[in-house]
Amino acid sequence: MKRRRSLPRRLGRILELILLVAAVGAVAVLYLRWREQRYNPLIEKIAEKYDVDKFLVKAVMRQESGFDATAYSKKGAIGLMQVMPAMGEQWARATGHPGFKRDALWDPRTNIEAGTWILAQALERWQERDDPVPFALAEYNAGAGKVVKWLPNGAATTAEELMAAITFPGVRRYVERITGYAEKYRTKDQL
Numbered sequence: 001m002k003r004r005r006s007l008p009r010r011l012g013r014i015l016e017l018i019l020l021v022a023a024v025g026a027v028a029v030l031y032l033r034w035r036e037q038r039y040n041p042l043i044e045k046i047a048e049k050y051d052v053d054k055f056l057v058k059a060v061m062r063q064e065s066g067f068d069a070t071a072y073s074k075k076g077a078i079g080l081m082q083v084m085p086a087m088g089e090q091w092a093r094a095t096g097h098p099g100f101k102r103d104a105l106w107d108p109r110t111n112i113e114a115g116t117w118i119l120a121q122a123l124e125r126w127q128e129r130d131d132p133v134p135f136a137l138a139e140y141n142a143g144a145g146k147v148v149k150w151l152p153n154g155a156a157t158t159a160e161e162l163m164a165a166i167t168f169p170g171v172r173r174y175v176e177r178i179t180g181y182a183e184k185y186r187t188k189d190q191l
Contacts, residue, residue, distance in 0.1 A: 035067045035068075036062070036067050037191070038067075039058075039061070039067065039080065039108060039112065040058075040191040042108065042109055042112050043057050043058050043061070043112060043191060044191065046109075046112050046113050046116045047116060049113075049116075050116045050117055050119075050120040051120065052116050052119055052120045052123065053182065053186075054191060055182045055183075055185040055186045055191070056119070056133065056178070056182045057081075057112070057115075057116050057119065058181075058182070058185055058191055059178045059179070059180075059181035059182035059185060060081060060115065060119060060137070060140065060178055061080050061081055061112070061115075062178075062181050063174060063177050063178050063181065064077075064080065064081050064082040064115075065079065065080045065081070065082055067080065068080070069106070069108045069111070070106070078102070078105040078106060078111065079105050079106055079107075079108070079111035079115075080108055080111045080112055080115070081111055081112060081114070081115025081116070081118075082115070083105050083111055083114045083115050083118065085102040085105065087114065087118050088100065088102065088104070088105050088110075088114045090118075091113070091114040091117045091118065092104075092114075094117070095113075095117060118140065119136060119140055122135070122136035122137075122139040122140055122144070123136040125139070125144065126139070126147075128155075129157075129158070129159060130158050130159055131158075131159035132159075133159070133179060133182075134159040134162055134163055134175050134179065135147055135159065135162060137174065137175045137178050137179070138150070138162065138166060138171055138174075138175055141171050141174045141175070142168060142171045146168075146171075147162070150162055150165040150166050150167065151165070152165045163175065163176075
């Protein structure tokens with residue numbers, strides 16, 4: 001004959017399970033916060049160096065890698081800001097880092113610096129626009145050549161017109177997500 005557990009014992013087991021799930025959830029939340037905040041000092045320092053909004057840099061990092069320094073894309077982009085090795089080489093030449101090797105992009109500081117420099121170059125290229133950020137983000141994701149193809153009114157194209165003209169939905173979502181993340185960070189004034 002099978003014994004039935006008493007009600008208090010079953011409630012005790014349920015309570016243990018609830019507490020275990022809550023503890024695991026709390027640890028996960030703490031880990032995710034730490035993961036998102038551990039690069040803040042580097043972001044602030046490097047963003048200031050290249051005169052790029054620190055909230056935008058952090059938002060790009062969130063979208064590109066989810067703050068995972070070991071992220072590697074199918075196309076070969078590396079690290080926190082998903083820097084392509086060829087762009088890393090351009091950064092190294094332009095900023096005086098001789099002997100640059102592809103593997104240097106696995107270093108968080110190098111990756112953030114190269115990615116922020118790339119972003120700064122794109123922002124500078126589109127600085128005459130009503131809002132250079134969408135242009136720069138589209139370039140960071142798809143390349144300058146693609147952005148030029150998405151200018152229905154040439155040099156007079158506004159950011160809103162660009163967003164409507166982007167033919168790759170993934171690029172449009174990319175720009176929208178990053179601008180949303182940056183605004184969230186800026187509103188909270190929290191890196």
